Amino acid sequence: MQKVEVQLGQRSYPINIDTGFSALLASLADARQVVIVSNPTVAPLYLAKVNALFSNSPQHILIEDGEAFKTLASFEKIVSFLLKQGMSREVLLVALGGGVIGDLTGFVAASYQRGVRFLQIPTSLLSQVDSSVGGKTAVNHPLGKNMIGAFKQPEQVVISTATLTTLPEREFAAGMAEVIKYALLGDNAFLAWLLQHSEQIGQQQPDILAQMIQRCCLMKADIVSRDETEQGERALLNLGHTFGHAIEAFMGYGNWLHGEAVAVGMIMAAKLSAHRGWLSQHDVTLVSSALQCFGLPVTMPDAMHIAGFLPYMKTDKKVKHGQMRFVLLSKLGQATLVADVTERELLQVFG
Amino acid sequence: MQKVEVQLGQRSYPINIDTGFSALLASLADARQVVIVSNPTVAPLYLAKVNALFSNSPQHILIEDGEAFKTLASFEKIVSFLLKQGMSREVLLVALGGGVIGDLTGFVAASYQRGVRFLQIPTSLLSQVDSSVGGKTAVNHPLGKNMIGAFKQPEQVVISTATLTTLPEREFAAGMAEVIKYALLGDNAFLAWLLQHSEQIGQQQPDILAQMIQRCCLMKADIVSRDETEQGERALLNLGHTFGHAIEAFMGYGNWLHGEAVAVGMIMAAKLSAHRGWLSQHDVTLVSSALQCFGLPVTMPDAMHIAGFLPYMKTDKKVKHGQMRFVLLSKLGQATLVADVTERELLQVFG
Numbered sequence: 001m002q003k004v005e006v007q008l009g010q011r012s013y014p015i016n017i018d019t020g021f022s023a024l025l026a027s028l029a030d031a032r033q034v035v036i037v038s039n040p041t042v043a044p045l046y047l048a049k050v051n052a053l054f055s056n057s058p059q060h061i062l063i064e065d066g067e068a069f070k071t072l073a074s075f076e077k078i079v080s081f082l083l084k085q086g087m088s089r090e091v092l093l094v095a096l097g098g099g100v101i102g103d104l105t106g107f108v109a110a111s112y113q114r115g116v117r118f119l120q121i122p123t124s125l126l127s128q129v130d131s132s133v134g135g136k137t138a139v140n141h142p143l144g145k146n147m148i149g150a151f152k153q154p155e156q157v158v159i160s161t162a163t164l165t166t167l168p169e170r171e172f173a174a175g176m177a178e179v180i181k182y183a184l185l186g187d188n189a190f191l192a193w194l195l196q197h198s199e200q201i202g203q204q205q206p207d208i209l210a211q212m213i214q215r216c217c218l219m220k221a222d223i224v225s226r227d228e229t230e231q232g233e234r235a236l237l238n239l240g241h242t243f244g245h246a247i248e249a250f251m252g253y254g255n256w257l258h259g260e261a262v263a264v265g266m267i268m269a270a271k272l273s274a275h276r277g278w279l280s281q282h283d284v285t286l287v288s289s290a291l292q293c294f295g296l297p298v299t300m301p302d303a304m305h306i307a308g309f310l311p312y313m314k315t316d317k318k319v320k321h322g323q324m325r326f327v328l329l330s331k332l333g334q335a336t337l338v339a340d341v342t343e344r345e346l347l348q349v350f351g
Numbered sequence: 352m353q354k355v356e357v358q359l360g361q362r363s364y365p366i367n368i369d370t371g372f373s374a375l376l377a378s379l380a381d382a383r384q385v386v387i388v389s390n391p392t393v394a395p396l397y398l399a400k401v402n403a404l405f406s407n408s409p410q411h412i413l414i415e416d417g418e419a420f421k422t423l424a425s426f427e428k429i430v431s432f433l434l435k436q437g438m439s440r441e442v443l444l445v446a447l448g449g450g451v452i453g454d455l456t457g458f459v460a461a462s463y464q465r466g467v468r469f470l471q472i473p474t475s476l477l478s479q480v481d482s483s484v485g486g487k488t489a490v491n492h493p494l495g496k497n498m499i500g501a502f503k504q505p506e507q508v509v510i511s512t513a514t515l516t517t518l519p520e521r522e523f524a525a526g527m528a529e530v531i532k533y534a535l536l537g538d539n540a541f542l543a544w545l546l547q548h549s550e551q552i553g554q555q556q557p558d559i560l561a562q563m564i565q566r567c568c569l570m571k572a573d574i575v576s577r578d579e580t581e582q583g584e585r586a587l588l589n590l591g592h593t594f595g596h597a598i599e600a601f602m603g604y605g606n607w608l609h610g611e612a613v614a615v616g617m618i619m620a621a622k623l624s625a626h627r628g629w630l631s632q633h634d635v636t637l638v639s640s641a642l643q644c645f646g647l648p649v650t651m652p653d654a655m656h657i658a659g660f661l662p663y664m665k666t667d668k669k670v671k672h673g674q675m676r677f678v679l680l681s682k683l684g685q686a687t688l689v690a691d692v693t694e695r696e697l698l699q700v701f702g
Contacts, residue, residue: 090671114487151466317465320439
């Protein structure tokens with residue numbers, strides 16, 4: 001079993017990575033009231049196994065699968081369920097699913113009766129390496145992704161690599177986009193490691209997956225413990241996300257997977273970085289090859305001209321003093337937040 | 352001008368009590384993006400005055416007046432407005448109104464882009480002495496009051512006693528319920544002071560009102576700084592509220608004012624305390640007289656038998672280990688949290 005400790009003072013918690021769910025802390029397993037939030041895809045596979053971890057029978061509620069259901073309406077549906085079931089401020093909410101279930105459940109855990117206990121059991125690669133770590137929770141608004149949310153840390157994250165065996169290939173690839181992101185923004189050696197082990201990763205060798213997931217979680221935990229509420233450094237984790245969120249919103253949530261959109265976003269960030277002379281053309285090609293090697297798209301949707309990105313990028317959460325801010329690469333393995341990108345520069349590079 | 356400092360480490364902030372709004376901090380007055388949330392009753396009276404405090408013209412959105420609009424739907428309406436107006440994570444949200452506007456705006460400030468700046472300008476007595484202090488924000492759910500919310504501290508609370516001159520008499524009385532609550536739960540000398548000054552309070556003498564409001568804010572700030580997220584002592588501020596919330600929900604939000612319901616709730620808490628031998632019959636009569644002296648009701652609604660309270664009390668946020676918990680009076684001026692009240696005892700006292 002691999003373990004990563006997220007250091008946040010009194011709110012520190014462990015991430016346990018194993019081939020099953022057995023690492024669950026006793027303080028959570030013995031919770032008096034437990035409600036599991038999942039979706040109709042994940043529940044038939046893992047709900048019974050997760051139920052069995054708890055000493056008091058959990059209740060559960062299923063939310064339809066997909067980013068299109070990460071809404072305030074789903075949030076309200078869960079809250080109504082909790083109230084109808086008479087759940088008190090002591091209830092433990094368990095997110096069993098991917099990033100959508102995790103973000104949604106986390107925001108309910110932050111808000112129900114002004115905050116209740118929260119456990120993450122992420123079942124997709126993307127949520128295991130990224131969204132389940134660090135306490136960002138949210139729902140989408142038709143005008144922007146993750147616009148309503150809270151910082152809510154779980155008490156534990158329990159990761160079973162076995163859940164990846166049931167993950168559709170396309171979603172596994174989408175998760176790899178976030179894995180590659182960590183390499184690009186902070187660890188060039190990790191990029192080499194990923195390319196060396198691409199075959200084992202594709203075959204889902206449990207020990208290789210556990211190592212890969214642990215490395216991502218360590219990097220994220222480090223950044224989060226230094227900058228929990230994104231006053232600075234944490235914004236670097238948004239590499240590729242400003243473009244990516246625009247693609248997701250423009251194409252309609254759920255049509256492009258988040259990781260796919262981020263993959264294209266990273267290529268765009270790399271091209272912008274190359275335009276500034278920070279990356280070579282060879283670097284851009286290397287990024288592109290790495291993404292393609294793991295089955296990810298590298299060109300923006302045909303329907304979307306760069307002008308289509310602008311309205312979304314202007315409502316990005318990183319906007320400050322009215323100025324768009326982008327995470328670019330000062331070199332491979334090192335990201336930097338840039339505030340002087342103009343519409344003109346965007347049109348030059350992508351027009 | 353009176354001032355109370357709420358001590359919460361890095362999130363400490365001042366409450367300024369004056370006859371106008373001029374105490375606004377420069378760091379807030381100079382905010383680049385400002386959105387004022389108010390209602391159609393308060394805005395015609397004070398919006399222009401508050402607008403003039405800021406160096407950059409604020410925008411504003413009005414939410415219909417009353418507890419019935421402290422909903423997730425109003426929350427969503429404000430979020431949509433902020434997104435349509437292109438408000439970034441730097442926006443300062445200003446709550447200009449009573450408890451409903453404060454609680455609603457505060458929850459938006461906690462959640463919009465995972466948290467933005469927040470200023471409280473409470474214009475009702477109840478919000479000045481209670482709901483604007485301490486960072487509890489929330490919206491109601493049909494199955495329970497304040498069931499969805501967050502702890503979100505403002506950067507300042509600006510109180511003008513002049514706003515009380517335009518407050519309907521019934522609402523002023525409702526605010527006095529919370530004032531009397533402070534005396535009952537922690538300061539018997541304050542109860543004597545209130546009765547001595549009842550005439551000047553009724554006449555709204557500004558210096559007496561400022562003293563009274565300051566005393567309440569001091570008591571609340573003290574408790575909040577020791578127990579921000581209500582792990583213990585802060586629950587004592589709920590004196591009368593378990594019964595009160597049940598009355599509000601049973602009668603339909605907005606039909607009974609919160610303070611009116613709390614007044615009856617405090618009488619019920621006093622009677623339950625007397626049943627346990629903690630208060631004398633004379634004490635109960637004194638509480639009742641004080642409430643009536645300031646125009647408050649002291650008997651539960653005719654339509655509501657004690658059995659009608661139970662479903663609401665069982666979903667109260669203070670419920671722990673499945674047990675209802677009540678704030679009772681161990682003596683006048685001293686409250687205590689009690690976990691062993693049974694349905695049988697409630698029926699004995701109120702049946």
